[in-house]
Amino acid sequence: DMDNVNGALFETIVAGTVTTKSHLDCFILLMLNYPDVQERIIAEIQGAIHADKLPTLADREKLPFTEAVILENFRFMSPVPLCIAHKTTCDTSLGQYKLPKDTEIWTNVWGAQHDPRYFTDPLTFKPERFLDGDGKAYKLADVKSLFPFGIGKRSCPGDKIALDRIFLFVTNMMHKLRFVPVDKDNIPSCDLKTFTIAITYQTKPFYVKVE
Secondary structure, three states: OHHHHHHHHHHHHHHHHHHHHHHHHHHHHHHHHOHHHHHHHHHHHHHHOOOOOOOOHHHHHHOHHHHHHHHHHHHHHOOOOEOOOEEOOOOEEEOOEEEOOOOEEOOEHHHHHOOOOOOOOOOOOOHHHHEOOOOOEOOHHHOOOOOOOOOOOOOOOOHHHHHHHHHHHHHHHHHHOOEEOOOOOOOOOOOHHHOEEOOOEEOOOOOOEEO
């Protein structure tokens, strides 16, 4: 019926555009605040990909630091801090909690991804936390406390598309561009307390110079 059609369209728009925009806005803001990270991404891309060739998904293994930055951005800003609510279909329990049928269940993505038990200094942007001892990037599926797309059978079905698309956006931008602050003495803050929450977690509007 039309309710299902409208619901499917809404989910497609939110999952397909708004979350990606939130991630990329935060990425650009972080590049203004962490120019050393930006230069390392640029150097990695320039060292792995010819200047006349644009990055593709086949280049992923060559760009571990860039992959780590993308994962850390998912963790740091958590575009969707709370997953869409579900409910129990019968009386059940989880640990010490008894959950009657029809209990609403919310996955607290933000809480898990900023829990110091899993991530040291969680309010600090540290891409290196997603690199192993050999300098290779961890896979999202291997980091159990990182689940920006939700968990279980009801997690976002578009996770692979989103990861691929964001990788292509980031690498193609950094292959040709550099982001610098309009005013070096007044760089927009990436303090998470300044972000706003709507459908997704979002940066406040800011100006940036592209070179």
